[in-house]
Amino acid sequence: MTANPQFETLAADRPASVARRAALLRDPKFGTTFTDHMVTIRWSSQRGWHDARVEPLAPLSFHPATSVFHYAQEVFEGLKAYRGSNGDALLFRPLENARRFNRSAARMAMPALPEEVFLEAIERLVSIDNGWIPEGQGALYLRPFMVADEVFLGVRPAEHYLFCVIASPAGSYFGGGATPITIWVSETYSRAARGGTGEAKCGGNYAASLAAQSEAIAHGCDQVVFLDAAQSRWIEELGGMNIFFVMSGGVIVTPPLGTILPGITRDAVLRLARDAGYAIEERPYALDEWRDDATRGRLEETFVCGTAATIVPVGSVRAGSGGFMIAQGEGGPVTASIRASLVDIQRGRAPDPRGWNHRVVPPTAGEGVQRS
Ligand SMILES: Cc1ncc(COP(=O)(O)O)c(C=O)c1O
Numbered sequence: 001m002t003a004n005p006q007f008e009t010l011a012a013d014r015p016a017s018v019a020r021r022a023a024l025l026r027d028p029k030f031g032t033t034f035t036d037h038m039v040t041i042r043w044s045s046q047r048g049w050h051d052a053r054v055e056p057l058a059p060l061s062f063h064p065a066t067s068v069f070h071y072a073q074e075v076f077e078g079l080k081a082y083r084g085s086n087g088d089a090l091l092f093r094p095l096e097n098a099r100r101f102n103r104s105a106a107r108m109a110m111p112a113l114p115e116e117v118f119l120e121a122i123e124r125l126v127s128i129d130n131g132w133i134p135e136g137q138g139a140l141y142l143r144p145f146m147v148a149d150e151v152f153l154g155v156r157p158a159e160h161y162l163f164c165v166i167a168s169p170a171g172s173y174f175g176g177g178a179t180p181i182t183i184w185v186s187e188t189y190s191r192a193a194r195g196g197t198g199e200a201k202c203g204g205n206y207a208a209s210l211a212a213q214s215e216a217i218a219h220g221c222d223q224v225v226f227l228d229a230a231q232s233r234w235i236e237e238l239g240g241m242n243i244f245f246v247m248s249g250g251v252i253v254t255p256p257l258g259t260i261l262p263g264i265t266r267d268a269v270l271r272l273a274r275d276a277g278y279a280i281e282e283r284p285y286a287l288d289e290w291r292d293d294a295t296r297g298r299l300e301e302t303f304v305c306g307t308a309a310t311i312v313p314v315g316s317v318r319a320g321s322g323g324f325m326i327a328q329g330e331g332g333p334v335t336a337s338i339r340a341s342l343v344d345i346q347r348g349r350a351p352d353p354r355g356w357n358h359r360v361v362p363p364t365a366g367e368g369v370q371r372s
Helices: 020-027 066-071 094-107 113-128 205-216 264-275 287-296 331-345
Strands: 007-009 037-046 048-056 074-076 078-085 091-092 139-148 160-170 181-186 225-229 235-238 244-246 250-256 279-282 299-306 310-319 357-361
Touching: 007 113, 037 113, 048 113, 066 139, 074 078, 074 094, 074 205, 091 113, 091 331, 094 139, 094 205, 094 264, 113 139, 113 160, 139 287, 181 205, 205 225, 235 244, 244 264, 244 287, 250 264, 264 279, 264 299, 264 310, 287 299, 287 310, 299 331, 310 331
Parallel strands: 007 048, 181 225, 181 310, 250 279
Antiparallel strands: 037 048, 037 160, 074 139, 078 091, 078 139, 091 357, 139 160, 225 235, 244 250, 244 299, 299 310
């Protein structure tokens, strides 16, 4: 077994000025602005993980025969650093991202990155780019990813990989924050089948979701929700979020794991909802049941959740087979209270009994990364 790589830091010699950064942080859109640095680590079958660097953010250069361009061996993660009190950064459950990253990598026949190296990469980037964490409603979105960068044509797992982390200050994912969204049910396209890659966070899943997402936009919706591939009947998840149904009588239903992404927000919601006394049912839930429950008043609320959007209510649903409204399109109190509990923990405003927050203290001059 090779030892974990030692990080080298090459600080940007021309970082954004304080004034420029402040202007960019005033109203950050999602995924359009990037910080001064990135992390890169290389893997080869001969050397294992090596050449770990924090370096100035810069374009990457690849040979046209680089295997990710052809066979899409790529996995990624998404997590946020929130601005805590005292100017430090709060990462929400980053170890879960490290674990999911490695499960995704295993599914795509890619090497595992030791969890502690994944965490150190993120801590180092958040620390050096601490000044990029927005105040207020925003957060610093972190995007770790890994691509096969061996130069060859032929269908087999690559023998060289690049792991990289970039960071992007972000505002709300949907322009309206917690305003109810409208979702489109895709009855044409499915996202994942049993034995497929639905549970993995690989780029191919998102490429395959885009035609359905375009269909959603064409129908005036914000997002698409997918049904299962076998029967086109059971609700699975959105293109980038998990989904929950709040029923009358204190019951919350959510689709079971298997072909969906095991969301870290989903897991947090389940725990917070149980703490708040709701009965949880992780079970298949059908489109016709959803429509029926909404129309007859058995369904009180529907919400979607994920790192990017946190928790957002669904106000209405559109589908080729007929749409329906939820809670008069207004959202509801259960969604609002679970969202508030989650956001308060993430931002360090509420007790964190499960130790979900991982604090990263900014370096003082001449000092390396501090961890707690
Ligand atoms: C397909 C899909 N489902 C669910 C989620 C929510 O996962 P998490 O809560 O870990 O962000 C995401 C976001 O990464 C996603 O892309």
